[in-house]
Amino acid sequence: MNYSQMKVLITGGLGLIGSNLAHRLVELGARVTLLDGLLPGHGGNLWNIRAIKPALTLHLGDMRDQATLETCIPGQDLVFNLAGQGGHLDSMLDPLTDLELNVRAHLELLESCRRLNPAVRLVFSSTRQVHGIPRYLPLNESHPIQPIDINGIHKATGEYYHRLYHSAYGMPVTILRLTNTYGAGMRIVDARQSFLGYWVRLLLEGKPLPIFGDGRQVRDFNHVDDCVEALLRAGSNPLAIGKIYLLGGCEVVSLLDLASSMARLVPGGGYALVPFPVENKKIDIGSCCNDFGNIKSDLDWEPCITLANGLRRTVDYYAEHFAHYVSV
Numbered sequence: 490m491n492y493s494q495m496k497v498l499i500t501g502g503l504g505l506i507g508s509n510l511a512h513r514l515v516e517l518g519a520r521v522t523l524l525d526g527l528l529p530g531h532g533g534n535l536w537n538i539r540a541i542k543p544a545l546t547l548h549l550g551d552m553r554d555q556a557t558l559e560t561c562i563p564g565q566d567l568v569f570n571l572a573g574q575g576g577h578l579d580s581m582l583d584p585l586t587d588l589e590l591n592v593r594a595h596l597e598l599l600e601s602c603r604r605l606n607p608a609v610r611l612v613f614s615s616t617r618q619v620h621g622i623p624r625y626l627p628l629n630e631s632h633p634i635q636p637i638d639i640n641g642i643h644k645a646t647g648e649y650y651h652r653l654y655h656s657a658y659g660m661p662v663t664i665l666r667l668t669n670t671y672g673a674g675m676r677i678v679d680a681r682q683s684f685l686g687y688w689v690r691l692l693l694e695g696k697p698l699p700i701f702g703d704g705r706q707v708r709d710f711n712h713v714d715d716c717v718e719a720l721l722r723a724g725s726n727p728l729a730i731g732k733i734y735l736l737g738g739c740e741v742v743s744l745l746d747l748a749s750s751m752a753r754l755v756p757g758g759g760y761a762l763v764p765f766p767v768e769n770k771k772i773d774i775g776s777c778c779n780d781f782g783n784i785k786s787d788l789d790w791e792p793c794i795t796l797a798n799g800l801r802r803t804v805d806y807y808a809e810h811f812a813h814y815v816s817v
């Protein structure tokens with residue numbers, strides 16, 4: 490992977506994944522630009538880039554705004570398109586905002602790239618949620634697309650647009666379908682973006698972690714460093730052009746086991762089973778885990794950070810920087 494002097498734009502660059510990717514790209518000698526609207530209720534946080542701010546260019550603006558895109562897109566070699574909204578319940582409560590952020594914004598970006606910089610390499614962060622309730626486990630890329638919430642429909646639509654701009658205009662696009670991703674820099678205020686982020690907050694406030702239902706449903710998780718490594722490989726290997734890859738975690742755990750591992754990280758930590766809220770239950774995909782065999786064989790990527798190690802690092806980070814994440 491040679492990112493030295495490469496001009497790279499990260500949309501959603503102040504959020505969990507974008508800011509961690511920015512750190513790595515700065516280390517690798519890339520010329521990094523971030524575009525982020527710091528949208529309320531999302532994961533963007535200027536604290537995430539405090540150490541690298543002088544080494545990059547920051548555009549505080551919205552990806553739906555053509556004038557902003559006209560400033561950011563020309564001259565870039567690569568765009569990591571990570572802007573988006575990940576809240577599933579939010580998407581059901583406010584579907585039109587989800588449409589704006591997960592569909593229209595991406596069409597604006599793709600059209601700007603086509604007009605202003607059609608050779609630019611694009612990597613889009615989608616989600617395994619486009620597959621809906623799994624018919625079999627582990628999920629693979631051939632599993633039907635059958636989203637069960639507005640967010641899944643819109644992320645799938647974002648994928649289709651990226652695929653179309655590849656097939657119709659020859660733009661070099663790769664799509665990664667991420668699994669639950671966590672780590673330093675995620676939103677912890679509430680559970681709108683990530684239940685795991687909110688659990689970190691509750692843990693550090695000495696409150697029990699609420700597990701919906703019986704806690705027996707399983708998930709896999711990626712520490713953000715593993716996700717960043719996958720993005721870097723996807724952005725630098727020509728074999729990835731035109732491909733879709735599912736990421737997956739090192740381990741498959743029940744939510745009960747996850748809560749009990751987290752509770753052990755702080756003195757007095759605990760958890761409690763609570764009734765599944767009706768609105769969440771309607772869009773719950775049940776158990777899920779992913780087969781990451783395709784990205785392993787093409788790009789030699791596999792997750793390396795165990796849940797025990799990743800959670801320890803994450804909780805330690807928030808114990809130190811708590812105030813910067815709960816007051817935003």
Ligand SMILES: NC(=O)c1ccc[n+]([C@@H]2O[C@H](COP(=O)([O-])OP(=O)(O)OC[C@H]3O[C@@H](n4cnc5c(N)ncnc54)[C@H](O)[C@@H]3O)[C@@H](O)[C@H]2O)c1
Pocket residue numbers: 500501502503504505506507524525526527528531532533534550551552553570571572573574575590594614615616617666667668669670671675676682683
């Ligand atoms: N974190 C996960 O578990 C996960 C799982 C699957 C997919 N994803 C996808 O990966 C991407 C990044 O996720 P994240 O966890 O870093 O999210 P995040 O909320 O931490 O960061 C997203 C950033 O995008 C910005 N943004 C959103 N819409 C924008 C717009 N129109 N213009 C400018 N900025 C905008 C927000 O301000 C925020 O800073 C998202 O597209 C998300 O759907 C994440």
